[in-house]
Amino acid sequence: MKHTLSVLVENKPGVLTRVAGLFARRGFNIEGLAVGPSEDPRLSRMTITIDGAEHPIDQVTKQLHKLINVVKIRDLDPSGMVAEELMLVKVSAEGDKRSETLQIAEIFNAKIVDVERRSVILRVVGSAAKLEALLELLRPIGILEIVRTGSIAIGRGKG
């Protein structure tokens, strides 16, 4: 089962290295990692996606907690969280392909953020599943480049 960890860390140089280093050292495989500022300028929030079947999630969180710069860890309950990911996809758009791409984009609520003679860039936000579904449809048209942020997640309700 996939676990989404929301990890509050001190906003200091080297913290990401410590987290990444810990994962490498203990043999934990990160599936996704996104970092950014939090509501408190002294703290950053990381969203780490990890396969719980492969690694005992309890060990992962306990080891993370041992890092002095890690302040708080939440293992988000999938039914009690909102998780979104941002993806940019560059798709080939020659001839008929252009209109097909635009149609698919509309269905997925993806925005065309750049248009060139031979390609278009789509921006889409959604769950990992939605992003995968979009890619599935775009593949026959010709995907030139994909870039994804990794999932960011937040627990519903208070706290």
Next chain:
Amino acid sequence: MAPQSRMKGSEAIIRALQDEGCDVIFGYPGGVVIPFYDALLDADLRHVLVRHEQGAAHAADGYARATGKVGVCLATSGPGATNLVTGIANAYLDSIPIVAITGQVKSDLIGTDAFQEADTTGITLPVVKHSYLVKEAAELPRVIHEAFHIAATGRPGPVLIDIPVTASLAEVAYKRSDALELPGYKPTVRGHVKQIRSAAKAIDEAERPVFYVGGGVISSEGAPELLRVAELRRLPVATTLMGLGAFPETNRLSLGMLGMHGTVTANYAVHECDLLIAVGTRFDDRVTGKLSAFAPKAKVIHIDVDPAEIGKNVEPLIPIVGDAKHVLAALAKELEALEWSPEQTAAWWAKLRGWQDEYPLHYEDPTDGTLAPQFVIEEIDRVTESAAVICTDVGQHQMWATQYYTYAFPRQWISSGGLGTMGFGLPSSIGAKVGRPDATVIDISGDGGFQMTVQELATAVNYDVPVVVAIINNRYLGMVRQWQDLFWNKRYSQTHFERQPDFKMLAEAYGAVGMAVTDKDQVADALREAIACGRPAVIDFNVAAEENVYPMVPAGSSITEMIGGVAPRRRKKS
């Protein structure tokens, strides 16, 4: 508000160290730490100039183990810092509180491959409890205060502070810091009351209980509480290598050490027990052998200050996160309130005594005119009346030192457990003796490990640190040879030292006392003379070349599958 005074960053480092109660630094100068050494000239702070930075880290480690205080070592950037790494890793694996300070190139040169630049915080990242790169001199007082706090609290460990020379040279308004900006660091010291009550109940119900205690009992200063709990219920106690001294081996409740070279009784006890009370220990593979066959009949109580250790290797029925001393004290209180009769464990004790009688440690005297290494250790035990501080290197001599010396006090045993660092013995003994000048400090080394840090003899002589080095000299890398003997068809690849120096002459060349002993009758006299001379002394004990350490649990086997556990005289009887 505390008074402020303006000074250089280098002076602030010294002031902050003094404010933390540091009374000695083990170090080695170099380019970027010249400002520090310059400030040291005018400061009242003892410095021991080692002969190699690895020695500085081990000495700080030995000092910390012997005194319970934080040990401090210092080195320059680049190679100075990388030479510390083995010592830092050693302290990390054994949870020893040291603060390692390294110089770094100027702030604006970091990342340019400057002369003697190394990414010290990066290189040491996997082997420190925490580390700092301090570019602003103003942060030095707080960082040093935090470093000591982190090193010594919770599960102790090494903290590294990397200081660019620009910060050492900058002016700073020094104010003693009691600030801790550590929002993510709050070790749990007191165990959960309900869990402790459950543990007491489990002990109350157990018919075949056994304590399995590690270094956490020593680092928490919890030995008196352990003794109290054990005596309340006549609980047998087995210790790990790191736990030697946590429980007096002179006590009838002691089963000695468990694990790969532990006593048969301790290993059988763990195998047969119905309740395993693990305290300040981490179910290391050298203790458990084959994990799935470890303590198969037991409920497990695991007490440890590091939550990550609980459930890492063995899932306990009753986990208790907390400091061993606190938890054991609380456990004693709970047990005092419960009625109990020794009858409950009488059958268990009869069984344990039977094993002790059946499987004592044993060895035979060699017939080739050399000494039995075990005999040398026994003589050290007798001559020092089981009261010396014993430091060791790593290998066969280390295991014999666990088996044939009697440890009765915490901080009496100083040995590289987790990392298994050859060369640890001599420098750690210097650190121990500096920290406890009144103690008799003996470094039991092998002829291999001794030569890895032999240059520290110069340090011992230089500062008049009268440690006694007992070299258990078998002209082999004995433990590797033993594995080759038992598991590699006696193919002794690169484990025989064909030429060794004359250790007596080598010691004398350094200005230490040198002796060489082959005769059984001279062992005790040589030891007495070396201890009495009041100078660093080296005794080269010529021991049997191919003696093995028994009993032995082969790696990955169940701890009941011991080689050499049964004494020959017993074998003949049956």
